[in-house]
Amino acid sequence: MKNANRESLYEQVCHKSENLPMKIYHTSGVNLHWHEEYEFIMVKNGSVSCVINGKAFDLTENKALLVHSGELHSIQSCSGAKIIAIVVSSTMWEDEMFGSIFKEPIKFSSVFSYNTPLGHCVIEILDQITEIYDDKKFGYGFLIKAKFLELFSLFIESQSFTYVQKNASRLPDEMKNLMNYVHEHFAEKISLCTLSSVSFYSQTYIINLFKRYTNLTPTEYIIQYRLEIAKEKLRNTTESNVDIALSCGFNSETYFIRAFKKLYGITPFVYRKQQKSP
Numbered sequence: 001m002k003n004a005n006r007e008s009l010y011e012q013v014c015h016k017s018e019n020l021p022m023k024i025y026h027t028s029g030v031n032l033h034w035h036e037e038y039e040f041i042m043v044k045n046g047s048v049s050c051v052i053n054g055k056a057f058d059l060t061e062n063k064a065l066l067v068h069s070g071e072l073h074s075i076q077s078c079s080g081a082k083i084i085a086i087v088v089s090s091t092m093w094e095d096e097m098f099g100s101i102f103k104e105p106i107k108f109s110s111v112f113s114y115n116t117p118l119g120h121c122v123i124e125i126l127d128q129i130t131e132i133y134d135d136k137k138f139g140y141g142f143l144i145k146a147k148f149l150e151l152f153s154l155f156i157e158s159q160s161f162t163y164v165q166k167n168a169s170r171l172p173d174e175m176k177n178l179m180n181y182v183h184e185h186f187a188e189k190i191s192l193c194t195l196s197s198v199s200f201y202s203q204t205y206i207i208n209l210f211k212r213y214t215n216l217t218p219t220e221y222i223i224q225y226r227l228e229i230a231k232e233k234l235r236n237t238t239e240s241n242v243d244i245a246l247s248c249g250f251n252s253e254t255y256f257i258r259a260f261k262k263l264y265g266i267t268p269f270v271y272r273k274q275q276k277s278p
Contacts, residue, residue, distance in 0.1 A: 017133070020141050021089035024133050028081060028264060031228050032074040032179065032214055037087045039067040040126055046081030050074070052110070054213040062114035064123050068107055074214060076224065076263075084130060092148040101156065108152075109160040118158055125151045174201060175209050178218075186226050187249045192218055223259055226250065230260065234272045241268055 015023045015037050022037070029048065041050060042064045050057045050065055052073045059065055067073045069090060077083060112119035129147045132140050155161060178195055195218060196203045210218045226248045233244045245256035260268050 015087040015089070018141075020144065021091050022133075022144070023087050024130060025085040025087065027075070027083050027085055029075045029077045029083070031225055032072055034070055034072045035087065036069050037089050038069055039073070040086040040088070041065040041067065041075065042084045042086075042123065042126055042130075044082045044084055046077060048075055048077040048081050048083055049215060050076075051213070051215045056215040057111060062123065064112040064119070064126055066108060066110050066112070068110075072213075076216075086126065086129065088148065092145055093152045098152075102161075104163050106161045107164045108155050118154070118160060121154055122151065125154075172209075172213075174199070174205075175213050178206060178209065179221075182222055182225055186222065186229060187247055190222055190249070222249075224263065227260055227263055230256065230268070231264075231271065234268055235275045244268070 015021075015035065017023045032051070041048075041059065043059045043061055045061065047058065047060045050059055050067075050073060052065075052067055052071050054072075057065055075083060075085075109118070112122040114120050114123050125147055129144055132143050132147065178199060178201075181195065181198055182190060192203050192206065195201075195206050199206070201209075206218055210216055210221055214221050216224065230244050230248045230250075233239055233248070237244075239247070241256065242253045245253045248256070250256040250259070257267055260266075260271070264271065266274075
């Protein structure tokens, strides 16, 4: 197995919108990755499971989650779930005054519920940011910056933060190696026995690693990774379902369609049609 490092999970996407150091996404889920930006996740319909540095969080409507810079995270949704992800650089609220308050690494609260006073305010501000971003009226960038300042002022006022050791939570090398093997060989036949033979870890140890850091079994992770690659092919190519299925490691078109519908709630045909709709 090739040596792996954390950089293989770095999301090489420019999260900028015009002159703003942020971008808002409407998504149904993403595989394990990390980025320098912070990310606020809100569920507008249905429920999702988020994993941050190996810890699982179940999110439903009227809840929000904050992913800090550098944290490894994934989002897996149930069928029909609608997720809003606000990916934003800390330059939106950090300045010299902010730095003078926090001279050591900190971590803000991560989970917010509309039923609590703090969570109610946080979710309302995030909804306002999303509305301003979508409307893009005159001066919207300034208004969004003001909302983020309001949001983090709320965190400071309520002391919703803790001091943490820098770079405290990272994936162990064993897990990085296993994930990199899946990413490099997803088109091939991969079993638990395969992972064990290429890594020299016991099958039980591998299962425990995947459950701890992805909240999935190895087989579930492999299938979800293959489906993410398949989604990209459905969006960006004209390949048939059969060709996509075989190139992504599925042994038949039927199995591919069944797995796709089970995870995303729709068939590959419907998904491709939705992507082509204006």
